[in-house]
Amino acid sequence: MKLATWNVNSLSVRLPQLLDWLAANPVDAIVLQETKLTDAKFPHAELAAAGYRSLCFGQKTYNGVALLSRDEATEPVRNIPGFDDEQARVIAATVRGVRVIGAYIPNGQAPDSDKFVYKLRWLDALRAWVQDELGRHPALVLMGDYNIAPEDRDVHDPVAWFGQIHCTPEERAHFQQLLGLGLCDAFRLFEQPPKSWSWWDYRNLAFRRNQGLRIDHILVSEALKPRVAACSIDKLPRKNERPSDHAPVVLELADLP
DNA sequence: ATGACTCCCAGTGGGAGA
Numbered sequence: 198m199k200l201a202t203w204n205v206n207s208l209s210v211r212l213p214q215l216l217d218w219l220a221a222n223p224v225d226a227i228v229l230q231e232t233k234l235t236d237a238k239f240p241h242a243e244l245a246a247a248g249y250r251s252l253c254f255g256q257k258t259y260n261g262v263a264l265l266s267r268d269e270a271t272e273p274v275r276n277i278p279g280f281d282d283e284q285a286r287v288i289a290a291t292v293r294g295v296r297v298i299g300a301y302i303p304n305g306q307a308p309d310s311d312k313f314v315y316k317l318r319w320l321d322a323l324r325a326w327v328q329d330e331l332g333r334h335p336a337l338v339l340m341g342d343y344n345i346a347p348e349d350r351d352v353h354d355p356v357a358w359f360g361q362i363h364c365t366p367e368e369r370a371h372f373q374q375l376l377g378l379g380l381c382d383a384f385r386l387f388e389q390p391p392k393s394w395s396w397w398d399y400r401n402l403a404f405r406r407n408q409g410l411r412i413d414h415i416l417v418s419e420a421l422k423p424r425v426a427a428c429s430i431d432k433l434p435r436k437n438e439r440p441s442d443h444a445p446v447v448l449e450l451a452d453l454p
Numbered sequence: 455a456t457g458a459c460t461c462c463c464a465g466t467g468g469g470a471g472a
Contacts, residue, residue, distance in 0.1 A: 206460075206461065206471085207460085207461055207462080210460090210461075231461090231471085233461075233462070257462085257463085258461085258463065259462085259470075304470080304471060304472060305472090306470080306471085306472085344471095344472070361472095363472065396472070398459075398471095398472070399458085399459035399461095399471095399472095400457080400458040400459045400460095402458090403459095410472075412472080441460095442459085442460080442471080442472080
């Protein structure tokens, strides 16, 4: 079973690239972030033609998430239950026995901003809810755009980025607290190329210079960890014309005996 | 260098992203 996450930065702009990618990478499920589409405009038919059913949770202009799956996705949840949020950032459902949570964690803008306060509050609510979900669904994947670079090795220039948004001690502590729930960063279960990033700024020729951050993650529960067979970042779509600034991250799970 | 690019809604500019 293969799962993926990708911040597409506008699904209407990126739909052809997504369809191409799914044709080349026929994952069983994928969560998308920054669809920037109301549900009325979601391209259900095009994705169905590619073999995917869609759960969407969008809004105009900003945010918006979706969960695409080949098989039925049951028990859907939109946003964090009990956490009042005007922004569409979470979609979850169960696919082939795996609880799949797709999250677009707030950017936070700057450590001295109101948006940073919101980011930390949001992460508190996420952690409490994921803990509940783990009780109900031991086989769980929490994946998406975390907007957190967990360690210095996830940052192309850790000295310049230290204390900046994505790299503050507070954000990194939140990431560690998620791991403290028994979740595991699947990417780090494997040897990876040095300087592995999932996001590169559009500016400054950052992709060509490989100046990026690893901020898109796939965390897996204890129960799923023995099934993790591979996890990688696919840089190829970042080489497209008019690419998203993020690359997809892919997880492979061994099938149950 | 308070930059750079890309998206969106707007409306011939500005906010947000990261």
